[in-house]
Amino acid sequence: MKRLILSPPETLTLSPMKTPPDSRPNSAPPEGLEIFQQWDMYDRIVHGNWMRHRELWTAIDQTIADHGHAIKVLDVGSGDGAMAFGGLSDQQLESYVALDLSKDALQRMLDKPTPGQNPTHDAREAIPGDFTRTIKEQPQGHFDVAICSFSLHHLSPEGKQNLLSNVSHILNSRGQLIWIDIYLKPDECRDEFLNRLEHDILNDWVTLTPSERREAVEHIWSSDFPETEMLMERMMQIAGFLHRRRIWSDDLFCMWASQKGQHEFSQNALKT
Numbered sequence: 001m002k003r004l005i006l007s008p009p010e011t012l013t014l015s016p017m018k019t020p021p022d023s024r025p026n027s028a029p030p031e032g033l034e035i036f037q038q039w040d041m042y043d044r045i046v047h048g049n050w051m052r053h054r055e056l057w058t059a060i061d062q063t064i065a066d067h068g069h070a071i072k073v074l075d076v077g078s079g080d081g082a083m084a085f086g087g088l089s090d091q092q093l094e095s096y097v098a099l100d101l102s103k104d105a106l107q108r109m110l111d112k113p114t115p116g117q118n119p120t121h122d123a124r125e126a127i128p129g130d131f132t133r134t135i136k137e138q139p140q141g142h143f144d145v146a147i148c149s150f151s152l153h154h155l156s157p158e159g160k161q162n163l164l165s166n167v168s169h170i171l172n173s174r175g176q177l178i179w180i181d182i183y184l185k186p187d188e189c190r191d192e193f194l195n196r197l198e199h200d201i202l203n204d205w206v207t208l209t210p211s212e213r214r215e216a217v218e219h220i221w222s223s224d225f226p227e228t229e230m231l232m233e234r235m236m237q238i239a240g241f242l243h244r245r246r247i248w249s250d251d252l253f254c255m256w257a258s259q260k261g262q263h264e265f266s267q268n269a270l271k272t
């Protein structure tokens with residue numbers, strides 16, 4: 001069952017499911033994220049493999065554990081599902097829930113062929129809106145896998161930490177987190193990293209026009225806030241994730257995986 005769950009008043013006409021009223025004055029994307037409202041440009045970035053989607057699909061495929069049943073997946077900042085669908089192509093999916101601000105991207109996700117190994121079971125659900133809010137509306141202890149791919153670097157360190165805690169809440173006791181992102185090298189500052197990324201965008205991302213490349217560069221300077229891998233790992237630890245390990249990286253991008261555990265303070269409490 002394909003579902004696009006929209007905020008009121010659209011909910012009333014397009015979906016039988018109701019979402020709580022959106023208390024924000026409007027649903028405009030935060031500054032800098034307008035680039036994702038029209039998906040065509042990002043689509044060409046993916047097709048050029050400039051953000052290493054192909055390598056990451058393989059890494060995701062090799063990381064998903066055998067959960068013993070068809071899996072329930074939450075995709076946080078899904079875009080059009082390009083990363084998740086590639087990485088989950090060999091999986092049996094019980095459900096796939098996509099959270100994103102971009103309705104264009106979510107509609108493209110719903111228009112793609114059924115993800116996973118069972119074309120007769122289509123349980124895609126698209127939930128538009130700010131994922132820092134919509135993730136709190138997801139059922140606790142429900143999902144087997146959460147994928148956060150190239151979406152958390154738009155948040156502040158506190159925002160990332162809160163989001164990871166919320167991810168931990170929606171995962172079941174064997175649930176896995178997959179966190180893919182840009183990252184700072186040890187001792188590298190944001191400006192140094194963005195200069196490296198800017199150089200790659202301007203010189204290599206040839207599936208974009210020169211003006212689109214400049215737009216992409218403007219986007220990273222306004223909206224991208226990577227962390228070091230050490231801080232990413234610490235954030236996962238504080239959120240209660242165990243078996244934290246880097247699965248793949250190159251000079252700019254990395255993928256980490258971890259497994260839900262008890263919150264570190266509870267574990268310490270048990271030892272005393």
Ligand SMILES: C[S@@+](CC[C@H](N)C(=O)[O-])C[C@H]1O[C@@H](n2cnc3c(N)ncnc32)[C@H](O)[C@@H]1O
Nearest residue numbers: 036077078079083100101102130131149150151
């Ligand atoms: C770089 S794209 C990544 C898309 C996909 N996950 C991938 O790896 O190819 C980042 C996505 O995160 C979404 N996004 C960023 N911040 C968001 C927020 N606070 N709430 C919902 N979506 C957000 C954007 O709309 C965009 O679709």
